Amino acid sequence: MPATLLEKLWSLHEIADLGDRDCLIHIDRIFLHERTGSIALRSLEQEGRRVRAPHRVFCTMDHIVDTRPGRGDISLAPHGREFIEATRQSARRAGIHLFDIDDPRQGISHVVAAENGIVLPGMSAVCPDSHTCTLGALGALAWGIGSTEAEHALATSCLRASRPRAMRVNFIGETAPGVTAKDMILHLIASFGSRAGRGYAVEFAGPAVSALSMDGRFTLCNMAVEMGAFTGMIAPDERTIAYVRNTALAPRGPLAERAEFHWRQLHSDTGAEFDLELEIDCARIAPAVTWGTNPEQMANIGGKVPSPDAFEDPQKSLAASQALDYMGLKPGTPLDSIRIDAAFLGSCTNNRISDLRAAANYLRNRKIAPWVQALCVPGSGAVKREAEAEGLHEIFRNAGFEWREAGCSLCFHAGGESFGGKRVISSTNRNFQGRQGPGARTHLASPLTVAASACRGYISAAEAS
Amino acid sequence: MTHPQAQVFHRGVAAPLLRPNIDTDAIIPSREISRVSKKGLGESMFAGWRYLSTRVSTQGREPDPNFILNREAYQGTSILLAGDNFGCGSSREHAVWALKDFGIRAILAPSFGGIFFNNCALNGILAIELEEAEIQRLADWVQVDPRANLLQIDLAAQQILWREGEKTGFAIEPARRSLLLEGLDSIAATLRQEDAIAAFEAADRQRRPWVWM
Numbered sequence: 113m114p115a116t117l118l119e120k121l122w123s124l125h126e127i128a129d130l131g132d133r134d135c136l137i138h139i140d141r142i143f144l145h146e147r148t149g150s151i152a153l154r155s156l157e158q159e160g161r162r163v164r165a166p167h168r169v170f171c172t173m174d175h176i177v178d179t180r181p182g183r184g185d186i187s188l189a190p191h192g193r194e195f196i197e198a199t200r201q202s203a204r205r206a207g208i209h210l211f212d213i214d215d216p217r218q219g220i221s222h223v224v225a226a227e228n229g230i231v232l233p234g235m236s237a238v239c240p241d242s243h244t245c246t247l248g249a250l251g252a253l254a255w256g257i258g259s260t261e262a263e264h265a266l267a268t269s270c271l272r273a274s275r276p277r278a279m280r281v282n283f284i285g286e287t288a289p290g291v292t293a294k295d296m297i298l299h300l301i302a303s304f305g306s307r308a309g310r311g312y313a314v315e316f317a318g319p320a321v322s323a324l325s326m327d328g329r330f331t332l333c334n335m336a337v338e339m340g341a342f343t344g345m346i347a348p349d350e351r352t353i354a355y356v357r358n359t360a361l362a363p364r365g366p367l368a369e370r371a372e373f374h375w376r377q378l379h380s381d382t383g384a385e386f387d388l389e390l391e392i393d394c395a396r397i398a399p400a401v402t403w404g405t406n407p408e409q410m411a412n413i414g415g416k417v418p419s420p421d422a423f424e425d426p427q428k429s430l431a432a433s434q435a436l437d438y439m440g441l442k443p444g445t446p447l448d449s450i451r452i453d454a455a456f457l458g459s460c461t462n463n464r465i466s467d468l469r470a471a472a473n474y475l476r477n478r479k480i481a482p483w484v485q486a487l488c489v490p491g492s493g494a495v496k497r498e499a500e501a502e503g504l505h506e507i508f509r510n511a512g513f514e515w516r517e518a519g520c521s522l523c524f525h526a527g528g529e530s531f532g533g534k535r536v537i538s539s540t541n542r543n544f545q546g547r548q549g550p551g552a553r554t555h556l557a558s559p560l561t562v563a564a565s566a567c568r569g570y571i572s573a574a575e576a577s
Numbered sequence: 578m579t580h581p582q583a584q585v586f587h588r589g590v591a592a593p594l595l596r597p598n599i600d601t602d603a604i605i606p607s608r609e610i611s612r613v614s615k616k617g618l619g620e621s622m623f624a625g626w627r628y629l630s631t632r633v634s635t636q637g638r639e640p641d642p643n644f645i646l647n648r649e650a651y652q653g654t655s656i657l658l659a660g661d662n663f664g665c666g667s668s669r670e671h672a673v674w675a676l677k678d679f680g681i682r683a684i685l686a687p688s689f690g691g692i693f694f695n696n697c698a699l700n701g702i703l704a705i706e707l708e709e710a711e712i713q714r715l716a717d718w719v720q721v722d723p724r725a726n727l728l729q730i731d732l733a734a735q736q737i738l739w740r741e742g743e744k745t746g747f748a749i750e751p752a753r754r755s756l757l758l759e760g761l762d763s764i765a766a767t768l769r770q771e772d773a774i775a776a777f778e779a780a781d782r783q784r785r786p787w788v789w790m
């Protein structure tokens with residue numbers, strides 16, 4: 113029987129069928145961070161339970177750790193230090209791996225899990241963080257969970273999970289130059305809505321997906337959850353295997369050969385049946401930006417802010433008018449006439465080395481508009497070191513960007529640093545009300561668009577400048 | 578009116594909060610999460626909407642009189658009637674802990690964010706998926722006199738009892754239902770399967786040795 117990638121991954125980890133789609137699933141890797149991991153570990157301790165396989169559990173400081181140069185335990189987020197210290201203590205007591213603030217492997221959990229080879233193709237991995245689906249780009253079964261589920265996974269190396277349905281999104285044709293993975297995923301979410309993926313594991317396929325770098329694939333899978341999906345995934349290919357070979361924890365020698373043979377089988381067979389297949393014509397994708405407070409509220413940068421009346425669905429129409437109200441935008445406004453106050457290049461969506469290169473390439477010999485506050489926050493210490501070795505940090509600084517230490521930073525507002533009240537062009541994944549600070553107006557876009565917009569001071573696609 | 582013979586999961590004041598896509602950042606803004614703990618978060622529920630200022634001070638905060646849960650008629654709300662995609666966004670379980678601490682026992686919405694939906698059952702909150710039109714009907718009735726027009730949820734019969742004995746059925750997976758009715762300790766339940774887990778791990782060690790560090 114031809115099988116989908118999801119079926120192959122699921123059956124690799126299924127310990128027991130609990131009936132009614134529920135299964136007991138083995139979890140190969142657990143990742144924690146200081147915001148939610150600390151609570152899971154502490155509550156486990158309080159119940160007198162042990163972490164069952166501490167050597168397969170990893171933890172990093174990313175969410176509320178300061179990203180300003182020279183940082184330490186002091187976080188600008190209220191009580192941030194308490195979270196950091198509690199995480200450090202619990203991690204030590206539990207005997208799990210900790211990538212502490214000064215560890216060279218520190219960074220955003222989904223970035224470091226991939227670049228260190230902690231999560232490999234075919235593995236199951238969870239983290240109490242919704243963007244864990246990023247790791248599906250490796251051909252892994254990776255998904256975000258809550259803290260209570262994290263406790264369960266820590267104590268038992270398993271989770272009770274409902275078997276998702278299989279969806280495949282076929283990106284057909286080629287993308288135009290200047291169109292990035294971020295534009296592809298924003299286009300997909302806008303085309304089918306932010307709930308289209310509910311209950312599904314979404315496999316991204318097609319020549320335009322194969323053509324993406326691993327960094328681009330991470331971007332695509334990162335936002336699967338923004339269409340409501342259980343997770344996103346891409347079948348491993350030679351590019352995936354080459355990427356994995358370069359990681360510290362990849363298998364070596366004969367074991368590597370065996371593993372690679374196994375990984376090459378992890379794809380949907382010809383004739384495999386999906387519960388749903390969607391198609392996106394890449395020729396229709398252009399540099400995109402969101403105008404609302406949900407990732408599906410997006411338009412091409414050449415276009416205009418839509419009118420709420422343009423939506424047939426009354427709920428969408430209502431959502432649009434509330435969003436425009438919050439965003440302070442009028443229908444019919446050309447998107448490239450919207451003036452921005454800030455530019456943020458960061459997050460697990462878009463701050464790997466290729467993202468930095470794309471932005472730096474544009475920023476070389478350019479300056480940001482004088483009224484714009486711009487920040488570049490690498491996704492991990494390793495990304496930062498690589499960028500510095502290439503001199504990218506100088507390009508960012510010369511252009512007027514701040515160059516930060518690795519972490520989530522202003523992707524979200526934890527009560528410390530804030531884009532409160534500002535209009536921000538941002539390479540992140542969520543434009544919800546207040547996400548980047550009280551009253552902050554977030555426009556999601558690709559790193560290239562963030563760079564171009566920072567320079568002109570208005571939302572801009574790269575070629576328009 | 579009451580339905581004395583029903584096995585009640587909960588009976589209480591329901592408040593309509595019908596906008597779509599209420600995300601977990603709205604349910605509890607991240608800046609409100611100040612303790613490494615699941616407790617005491619009720620104060621922070623919907624903080625961005627509930628209070629006039631975002632400042633957290635020891636003197637307490639001034640409630641925004643326009644926010645529905647601050648209105649006299651909705652005091653004691655324990656059921657939310659919500660819009661589509663309620664609880665989307667960040668996986669933070671604090672959203673559920675805040676709702677629970679505030680006293681919310683059930684949420685009715687056309688659809689929910691996936692992780693949020695799981696988190697609800699694990700914390701004893703009943704999340705029910707109902708057609709938008711049904712929720713609107715309930716909301717219209719509740720709004721007339723919120724503190725008299727209570728909703729009664731019978732989880733065993735999978736029914737919501739309201740106006741003059743009117744019943745609205747709902748679906749719920751059996752596993753989720755028993756979790757809510759019996760409050761099972763799922764970690765303990767899984768640990769009872771230790772033999773199966775160990776056997777799986779031994780076999781997988783042969784099959785995929787590179788996974789086993």
Ligand code: SF4
Binds near residue numbers: 174175241459540
């Ligand atoms: S970068 Fe943003 S989206 Fe990614 S894990 Fe951090 S806070 Fe979440």
